[in-house]
Amino acid sequence: MKTTRVHPDKWQRITELFLAAVDLDVADRRSMLDEACRDDPAMRHELEQILASHDAEQVEPIFQASPLQTFVEQRGTDELIGHQLGTYEIVRSLAEGGMSRVYLGRRTSGYEQEVAIKLLRPGLDTADVLGRFHQEIELLAALYEHPSIAGLYDAGALDGRPYFVMEYVRGQWITKYCDANQLALRERLKLFAGVCGAVAAAHRHAIIHRDLKPSNILVTDEGLPKLIDFGIAKLQTVDPGADSGELTEEGSRPLTPDYASPEQVAGGAVTTASDVYSLGIVLYELLSGCRPYRVGSAAMAEIVDTVCHQTIDRPSLALQKLIAGDDDAQQCAAALAQAREQTPESLSRALSGDLDKIVLMCVHKERDGRYSSVEQIAREIERYLNGFPIRARGDALGYRLGKFVRRNRTAVTLASTALLALVVGTLGTTTQAIRASKHARNAALEADRANREATAARAVSDYLARVVETVAPYRLAGFQIGSVGADRVPIARTEALAENAALVRSDLGQHPLVQARLLEAIGRAYGGLGMFSDADPLLLQAAQLRDEHLPGHHLDVANSAESLGWVTFVQGRFRDSVEHWRRALDIRQAQLGDDHPETDLTKFSLATVLGFAERHYSEADALFAEVLQWREENLGPDHVDTGYALLGSGLFRLQADAGRPEQQAALTMIARAGAIFADHAATQPIATVISDVGQSLMLSSLASKEDALAAAERAFNTARSLLGRHHPLVDFVGLLAANELLRQGNRDEAVHMYRDALADLRARGLENSYFAGRNHEHWGHASLDHDETEQHLRRALAIYEDVLGHRAWRTAWCQAHLALTIHAQGRSDEAHEMLDDARQTFLQIRNEGRDTVTWIDGRIRNLQNR
């Protein structure tokens, strides 16, 4: 609350009342003020503020002895001033503590450096005190590495008194730093996330700070936050009683009740959750400029009552109250907002929603209601800053996604591309890895059986060993596309694969099932490298062998069908994929039931191809829903596979519900998926690619084109560096990035990318593949020259006719665009015919949203009117 100067007469009155009230207890003060200020609420407010400030001054005085006197006295009484301690000279006293005194020191050799030196007071060298002092040294030593924690430089003893030398941080309180530099909310959040990183590092070393407050979080002139004063922090042991693994300590009271957690003021067990709370109060203040409450040096009972029971206003509400308050309050709100480069109203709006929720979750009265760790706060802030939905929202779909909802036709096309990328990315997930190793194990078992049965047993083992050796270093035993592209595998390895394939084919004829299993493993490995022409025949042969020698409902038949589904899918042969996956799903549902990861995986695959490529919306919708539900229940809401399901469902719905209110729900799902991927980025780098793809799509629908492009390019670059250039996922993501460039009007660069991609595909023998078709198609859209456009669209159409078939959605879509180009060149009859044909396709595709048909009808009308 802003103070203003008052008239001297009024001030005289305030002084008198203050002196009368100052020695009374809380209740008496209140009744005295009730009486004396009955007609003057403003004066009462002023008095209350001054009294509170007086109380605070009593606890932590800032107006102590005069600097002059301190200097003079120190010179006379403290023989250590000017004393040399190792390579440091003691300059002056900085602070006094119960056990020790802290001096400012300066390095006297080498480079110039200021340090803080903490020296145990004389006569306190009992085992207990020494133990605690050494503990603090240990604790600082443990945290030495972190740039945002004041580091320990040296330790030693002076006449038997231990001391340690640590970094002297010259900085401002974080709150003051932010205000002085007028940092906007985003900057404040970034800075605060840095603080969380430092506290999280301390927690990882089992150290709870316990006294986090602005004066212990300094920011240097360079803008680096520094955590200081671990004086009351403690090295903790894990409480065996707490299964959460939280760190606990029975607890001495904190120094500053304004930032202390309920459990701290109530004398309960202090855990890492207490630091979460204190950080929450700091965040509250950093963002809103207000404090949820001020207890200062109130009586203990009042402190406990306020901290443990008083409801905390959300930050935006606290600000609203200022805005609606008297002149002083409004002035205060204006100043706070200005320090954040906002108006009070815009600041309140900016806080309401996500930021309110994040803060309130930090300062939940119950430990279990807070973020489970400081790291979670940092991640949450990151999610917020990246535009992903935050966790504190829970699953509430009332989530205000208005900002996302911007009807955008092109999002449909983009969604298709991204969805494709998603599916390819999925191949590298955990489930696949588990499946792959299981697969290898089964093969080994079977080989073992064969070992006993057949004379070629030895050979089988050798082959197996060599196959595993060939692929294991690259984890390609399964169909793991999320591994590397063919250009990343030494030629010797791919040659070894070919050799193995040849041996398996020629020598294992007597053991068809073993042969099938090995062929399939090698075929999947080829597929994983994007070498489809090599993969196809092996997988087909494996499938044929199984069809011949196994009953139709055998699970291995399903395995073959699944492999064929993948390899046809990534080549864009969607009709074939649907057929294979339907077969795999039928068998797995019959043999394994619905409640099984393999059934779940097949459902996801089938949903994807039906929803994206074949546009069988209602069937896809039902499958996606089942998959999502199964994964949420069985794998948990944060599992990376749940993320894939969310992203898949979200992108599918974005495409299916384009322009309808349901689109909000779709965007929420995509965003939730993004948050999950962000969490798994470290362990599953491929997830960052998928996450960026999702983000690009979201940003794109937000009309934030530049950011969308940045995300797409990031995804492309990451994918390329992880997987090499010759990889299907890279092909897909590259297409996404190029299309995003095109949307921004950067035709030249987009065309450049299409051309590069086509050259690369040609080099891999994939010039007639689905990807090649897509690149031709978009190149056609990018071109301003009718002839060139027609040429590329025709090329694309020919590929689609061949790979997808005539009555396929993408074929018709390409056909329609080609028709428009042809019409523009004056060949209207040909154009009409082509458009009608495309329209027939759209009408034939089951459950196709009316969008495309409507669109094409509009085009046909336009053409007829000309």
Add this chain to the structure above:
Amino acid sequence: MSSESGESVTDLLHRAQQGDAEATDRLFETVYGELRRVAEGLMHRERGDHTLQPTALVNEAAARLIQPSAMDQIGNRSQFFAAMGRAMRRVLVDHARLRLRKKRGGDQAKIPLDETLAFVEDQLQAELLSLEEALAELEAMQPRQGRVVELKFFAGLPMDEIARMLEVSVRTVQGDWMIARAWLRRRLHEND
């Protein structure tokens, strides 16, 4: 010990104690001048000189202006510290303004007076110029309370000496000091 004008600080102190207003002014000028000279001397000293650098400005000034024996002779240090208090306030404020200008001018070189200023600001947990601004406001509302802050905070005089100087009761000085601190604190940290 003499100031440059040849007047003994001890003499000035004696005269100021007897109510000589001119002596009080001159004492202030002498103390202020000496503080500034010491400050400037420190500023221009080479960085490698470690013998004086860590020694704070005020120690120097006090030691040069007045010797312990002279202090004992005076018996009552209040006039000296009063002048020292006001001079201290002004030196620091001058320096804080200088620092502000330097900051704006992009000159980040550190000068020794920073040490003293940092010490005060560490204690206040606030900028000295904010205190100066607040103190001026307090003086406008009640000049005596401002004077008490100067004598207590900057000069470090005991309550009874301040009461004697201001010719009020110790109780009044205590009340002034209490509300002044509370008000200034709130003024400095109202957004904390």
